[in-house]
Amino acid sequence: MELTWYRKGTIYQIYPRSFNDRSGNGVGDLKGITEKLDYIKSLNVDIIWLSPIFSSPNDDNGYDISDYCAIMDEFGTMSDFDELLSETHKRGLRLILDLVANHCSDEHNWFKGAKKSRNNKYRDYFHWVDPASDGGPPNNWKSFFGGSAWEYDKNTEQYYLHLFTKKQPDLNWENPEVREEIYNAMRFWLDKGVDGFRMDVIPLISKRKGYPDAPDFGFRKIIEDVYANGPRVHEFLREMNQKVIRKYDAFSLAEGIGVNQELAGLYVNEDREELDMLYHFDVLECTIVNGKFEEETPFDLVNLKSIFKKWRDAVHGTGWITNAMGNHDFARLVSRFGNEGKYWKESAKMLITMLATQNGTLSIYQGDEIGMTNVNLDSIDEVKDVQSINFYKESMESKKYTSIEAMKLINKEGRDNARTPMQWSEDINAGFTEGEPWLKINDNYKTINVKRQDNDSNSILNYYRNLLSIRKENDVFIYGDVEELDFNNNSFYGYRKSFRGKGIMVLLNFSDKNYEYMSSWEMSMDDVLINNYDNIIMDKEKIKLKPYQAIVFRLSD
Structure with missing residues (x-):
């Protein structure tokens, strides 16, 4: 498997509305991103992914596009974008855009x-x-x-x-004129020098003939069997690749909604010539059964291990995936999978260690590098996310949940958790804006912010920087054969990896208690590549992991 630049690279996702506001209108903008490029470069990431920046009435915060070749007024001008792209490339970074091709705005x-x-x-x-x-x-x-x-x-x-809001009508990809419109929009941005696209809900573009009723089973299964993976989806994606992507030094990253590991190869295997990679939802939804605000299951580490293994095995040697545990559509990484309290710092570092050592391209979301957490919205008046607002309205109408119960669920899983403005400093509005922020800023911004962590060698931010630097120098972090350790243990995650004569062993404690691991190798401090604590307690083969400790050892040939 060739480790191309986009496979080896780490992606940093930016939600422009919430990243950095230069205009003072309370909404992040393109100039704000340009201003922070040196910060982004310092993270040791390689590729910037911008959530939609195209002209939009913002019924779904940019995922309802009214002009595919124009910039949203709130974000700036085309010259602002050209400057951002140029400055990004000057720093040796790449930039990809969020292509929403399944639907557009009803104002298009x-x-x-x-x-x-x-x-x-x-x-x-x-x-x-x-x-x-x-x-x-x-x-x-x-x-x-x-x-x-x-x-x-x-x-x-x-x-x-409209599979999404009524202001997002689905495009008819059966019409070749529609496909050519989308391809022309892609060419417009690629000709400017954009390095590829993340493709929103792309498995949904082919609809089943006759629009048959959906069976009476869970919504996730309906997505897989009815909405996604339609009869011509692979034909359309192959055409898109042949007519557009392959003609540029660019790549395609699919949001793999409705795609399971059995189907993954059809989308991303090299011999298919369709997509370069996809990220799946099995990790992001591992505690969600049929809907974000409906049934939930407790976090199960063995299940998480199984998900990583199944997806790794599904494309090993044939295709490629991207790994993410946070993005603009889900609650905060450390709030969902870590420990917001006593072990906030340790658990945030442990989680990124796990992600950074999985096979595939790593994708991280803005703010996770400083351990940003879920926000507490006091009432529905503070909620901005259309999905959460609709859930609240339906709950009030059906009386399924009280207003207090509905807000509790929104605060736990709602998309606004990931969309609160970036916390840059202890200054007013977290240094995000001089105006009134479009969404409530998390109350903890004075203790969780970039400035506070920037010069702290023990911070989450500097751990990310160090880890991603090590990852750049060690391809075995990105790809390799994997041997699981104590797979059925529900508080410990361990594995060995090998690739081209190099090896690592990753030990992760997923609990707030000490855990003792007996290694079949005698390890020493000289073998440690990275550790999220100041020290390691070990005696030859015996390694005592502290709560949420993460250690990566270098293995000898």
Whole structure:
């Protein structure tokens, strides 16, 4: 397996609205990102992924695009983008954009035209279906954000499909003109020098003929069997690769929603010539059964190990994946999987050690490098996320949850947790803006911020920097054959890796208690590549791990 630049690279995801505001309007912007490029470079990451920056009415914070070749007014101008791209490349970094090709905004000119009449030239850019015999929606499909996935248009007396909000109509990829529109938009940005795309919900672009009703089982299964992996998805992706991606020094990263490990190779195996890599949801949703605010299961470390192993085995030697445990759609990494209290620092370091030593490209999300945590929103008036707002409204209407219960669930799993503004300093508004921030800033910003950690050698921030530097110099962190250690242990995660004559052993304590591990090798301090504590207690083969301790040993040939 060739370790190309995009496979070896570490991705740093930026949610522009919440990163850094230079204009003073309370919303992060492109100039704000440019201002922080030296900081980003200092993290030892390689690729910047920007969540959508295109023109949008922001019903879903940019994932509803009204012009694929224009910049959102709140974020700046095209010249601001050109400067950002140039300055990014000057620092030896790459930049990828978030391509939303399954749907657009209902304020896009395509949809405005499509609504005018059934004969409009843009009508077939979308999915229009006659009402059912009772006048209702054509089938029982539900939106990801609650309610029906169909919206009735009185003017033309048909329903249109929107798997997300009603202001995000799904594009009809069966129409070759639609595909060419998307390809032209991709070429526009690639010709500017962009280094690739993260592709939002791309497995959903091919719809099943006849729009059959969804079976009566959990929503995650419906996504896999009904919404994703449609009959022509691989044909479309192969065409996209042939006509666009392969003609540039660029790569494609798919959001693998609805894709399980059995199907992964169809998307990312090299001989398929479709996508360069994907990130899956099995880790991100390992405690979620059928919906973010519905059934939950307790965190199970053995299950997490199984997920990593299944996905590693699914593409080993044939394809590639990206590993992420945090992004803009999920609650904060350390709040979900670590310990926000006594072992906040240790658990944050342990989690990134685990991620950075898994096979595949590493993706980290802004703020996780300083251990940002979930926020406490006091009422629905403070919530900005459309998914959480819709859940709250449905809960009040159905009386399934009280307002207190609904807010508790939103504060635990809602997307606003990951979208609170970046905490740069102890200054007002965490140094994010001089204006009124678009979303509440976490109250803990005076103790958790970049400035406080920057010169602290023991900080989470400097641990990330050190770990990612070591990762750059050791390909075995990125890829290799893996031997699991004590696999069924639910508080300890250990494994050995080997690649091209180099080896490492990774030991991770996932508990708040000491754990003693007996190694089959006699280890010494000289073998330690990185350790998230000041010291290690060991006696030859016996290694005593402190709560949430993470150690990576170098193994001799």
